[in-house]
Amino acid sequence: MPVKHEKHSIVSMILLLVFIFLATDIIGKNIHKYYFKSLFRKNDREKEYRIPSNYYHHGLKPNINITKTLWGNVFYPIATNSLGFKDKRPREILLSSGSYRILFIGDSFTEGVGIAYENTFVGIIDNVLQKKGIEVLNAAVCTYSPSSYYAKVKYLIDVAGLKFNELVVFIDISDIRDEAVLYRLDGDKVVDRKEELKINAALNEKYKADLKKKRGCYQKIEEILRRDTIMTYLMVKNVHDLFFSRDFSYDYDSINFREASWTFNKGIYDEFGRAGLEKCAGSMDRLANLCRDKKIILTIAVYPWPDQIVHHDLNSLQSQFWTNWAKKSGVKIINYFPHFIQPNDDTARIRAILDSYFIPGDVHWNNEGHRKVANIFLSDFSIQTIK
Known part of the structure; x- marks a missing residue:
């Protein structure tokens, strides 16, 4: 009888220790979340400068200098020049320059969210080319798309009076969704698509619900543990990894985005991909014609999101479409x-790429990602001339 009582006491003690550990872990996680939520709220200053x-729907406030703002979980400084372009510091930009001048435009990747200007790919290119007497400006802003590119460049040339020699447009994967459901051109100005936006919101909710249904039992448990605990999540994750391989969606919040999936998911391509590409091409045609009329060199660039990397989407619809468009347009x-x-990238290689070049939990490039993009651009750069 004493032996049985002793075993019962040991089991009770173990259960009590497990309960105390779990309760402490949950309390610690909530303190952690509350602290960082307060810190993020204090430093979320986007409304001050967006x-x-x-003319072009939205932009950045001119001549701001904020030492700490927030993108996701990342703190970074942001400054703009007199034109409202992200820059190394507030400064006056002359509308006309005696130097060869390159204007970059794109969305959040090109703006360089979460990254100080000097570490963005545009900032790195700027630093290198200014030593050669070439001036670089960055007109990119979050959630721009081809209608924004056209409207803003048109405004800068015809209304602001900005002079530049070359325009480089970084066309994002999400531009196709944005052009289909968010924005349209009304003359030379960008306006919202209201009806399409409502339909898209409903489809987004359906997409998220379908993703949840596909998650296995363990993945659902791990998701709860990651949300509510620290040590318990890490212990369960490490034990699981000893015996089982991990799906990318366990560790990367930067994948399974509907706006990126149109290049490899036919259903989503049918929802907005086909129409979005057509609308993007229309806006880019107008931009190309504007550049020809003003004798401005036009270059475009395309790049993958983590979703394309995970799905080995090398010969992507995005790259195929814009390669054909560039050939037809002579740019x-x-x-x-x-x-x-690369075609033969294995799981380890894909994880290394995502870990090396992207902000954790984000689709955007980190410092190394921006450096990679800048180096590739610079390796092939030469001053072009109008043919």
């Missing part, structure tokens, strides 16, 4: 897909 535009294209994706 402003609306009557240079820089295709970054082969620099991030």
